[in-house]
Amino acid sequence: MTTTYSFTDVASPEISRLAELGDDSEEEPEDKENELSQIMSNVMQVDNENPLRRQFGQVDLTQRTDATRESSSPHHVFTFSSTTSSFNMSQNRDISQNGGAPNTNGVGPHPSYIQVARPYIFEQSIRNSLAALGATEHKEDSLRLQGVQYIDSVRKALQLPVRTFNTAVVYYHKFRLVHADTEYMFADAAAAALFCACKIEDTLKKSREVLCAAHNLKFPSSEHLSPDDPIFEQPSKTVVGLERLMLESAGFDFRSRHPQEVVIKVVKESGLPKDPLGRTAYDMSIDVYRTFAPLKQTTSTIAIACVELSARLLNMSTEFNMDAIVGPQGTSLEKWSTDRGMVMETLLDLLDLFTHHRHATIVGPQFSMDNYIALRILLNKEATASNIPRYCNWVEPANKSVLNGASNGGAKHSPVSPAIPGSNMSPNSPPAMGPTTATGARSRVGERGKDGTVRFMLSAERARGEKEIVAKFFAEDEWEEYEEEIDVPLGQ
Incomplete structure (x- = not known):
């Protein structure tokens, strides 16, 4: 297949002048030669934005003449050394996790x-x-408990419902x-x-009111102040x-989850009295938000x-009958x-x-420390006998040595939670990879992501399908390289 290329878009004035400088021109040979050299120099400097340059890449225009300049050939032959890529391929783009991110030479939107x-x-x-953030176990526990206590105290002062407290604590945990x-x-x-929780749960409060x-x-x-006091301007x-x-x-x-409603349903279903079991279980469903359990478990599991824990503690301290909760006749886990x-x-x-x-x-404070320790020993024995791991969905890294033969498989359980991996890292040393590295989001306060737009989705399946497309x-x-010679007529 033969392809014809027009040089009109490259340098139409120069090509027209070349035609005028043909063999029929009446100008002196020396003047003609000098002007011809100047025109060829201009033609070789093709602009980067020219359509021909965009089509062929780097264009090398070289005049090829015969042994003598008095050649009677009416054509000047130009040799093109071009580099082109497949039409469906990208133009100098780096592949990223979501399909690709353009480099400095990239074309098109991210x-x-x-x-x-x-x-x-x-x-x-x-x-x-x-661990990636360099948090130590002691400091993490302290900040988590202080933040939850702050939310609980302020929401009681503002007379906000429990559902606002639940949502606020979940957002606080995810932020940290x-x-x-x-x-x-x-x-x-x-x-x-x-x-944020006040807006989500439709219990609106201004930031000044919270502060x-x-x-x-x-x-x-x-010494109480009003929300309009200027002292709250900057904190707001x-x-x-x-x-x-x-x-x-x-x-x-x-989306928010509230286990308190399920707690009431479970207590009513078991036929147990509201007081003391119902009240203790309800208070415990608020205390559970001081841990990370609301991030890990469903409302039915927490409820x-x-x-169950309330029934066991009451059974140890009183003559409370817990058969309706614990045991073969207890709560059906499959149902929930x-x-x-x-x-x-x-x-x-x-x-x-x-x-x-x-x-x-x-x-x-309602129960003694001996009750908690005795109950923990009892649950550890049950977990060991049933081979129940301490944490669900835990994947041990390959070729990892386990201290003292203990593992997460349920063979041994320590009464104290294990230390956070990486807690011996220096707080001043930056982490090798932050938890938001994969999403391109920035972890520093006030700094926006500059690598590209971050889009948030709820459906993982939809995000996976879009990534594949x-x-x-x-x-x-x-890339493929080829050379092509094109004859350009200089005169009629």
């Missing part, structure tokens, strides 16, 4: 990054995120999994989480600024664990779409909380 919301986060992912504790004050993050309630809790009534701007980061950390997932491993993990999380931080909880258009480049 395909964007996709972040899928995670309604549930397993214990292993939580620990990996905290993405942002290092050196980037913010825990009080600001807790206030921003409560401010004012927190301020008035620290001072006597004679900080809370509003953290609101966007709070939503990004949660993936703009406004059953709270009711859960299993014993998930319930056991939540029970041990609650016992960890009541054992190490009992005075920071509602239910903790986009990847087809960002395959690796395929």
Whole structure:
């Protein structure tokens, strides 16, 4: 197949002048030769934006003459050395996880990054995120409990319902999994989480009202301030600024879960009295938000664990009959779409909380420490006999040595939660990979992602399908080189 290329788009004035300088021209030979050389020099400097340059790549225009300039050939032959790529291939783009990100020579818009919301986060992912941020176990526990206590105290002062407390604490936990504790004050993050939860749960409160309630809790009534006081001007701007980061950390997932309703249903179904079992289980469903259990488990799992733990504790301290909750005639786990491993993990999380931080909880001071220790030993024996792991969905890395032969498989259980992996890292040393590296999001407060647009989705299946479609258009480049000679007539 023969292809004809027109040079009109390259340098039409120069080509026209070349035609005038043919053999029929009356100009002197020396003048003709000098002008011809100047025209050829101009033609060789093809602009980068020229259609021919875009089509052929780097164009090398070289005049090829015969042995003598007095050749009677009416044509000047130009040799093209061009490099082209396949039409369906990308133009100098680097492949990224979501289909590709253009480099400095790329053409076209960035395909964007996709972040899928995670309604549930397993214990292993939580620990990996905290380890990447350089958080230590002691400091993590302290900031988590202080932030939840701040939210609980302020929501009571503002007379907000429990559902607002639940949503605020979940947002606070997810925020801390993405942002290092050196980037913010825990009080600001807790206030921003409560401010977002008020909007989500339709219990609207202004940021100034949240800050004012927190301020008035620290001072006597004679020193209380109003929300319009100028002292809350700058803190209010900080809370509003953290609101966007709070939503990004949660993936703009406004779905919320409230186990208190299920607790009431389980108690009614078992036929047990509202007091003391119902009240204790309800308070325990609030205490469970001081742990990461709400991020890991469903509402039915949390509710059953709270009711069972309350029944066991009451059975140890009183003559309470717990057969309707625990045992063969107890609550049906299949009916509530859960299993014993998930319930056991939540029970041990609650016992960890009541054992190490009992005075920071509602239910903790109601029972003695001996009851918690005895109950933990009993549950550890059950887990060992049934081969129930301490944490569900835990994947051990390959070729990893286990200290003292202990593992997550349920063979041995320590009464104290193991230390967070990577806790011996220096807090000042930056992590090798942050938890948001894969999404392109920035973890530093106030810094937006500059690598491309970050899009948030709720459906993982839809995000996976879109990624597969986009990847087809960002395959690796395929190049082929060829040379082609084209005759350009200079005269009639």
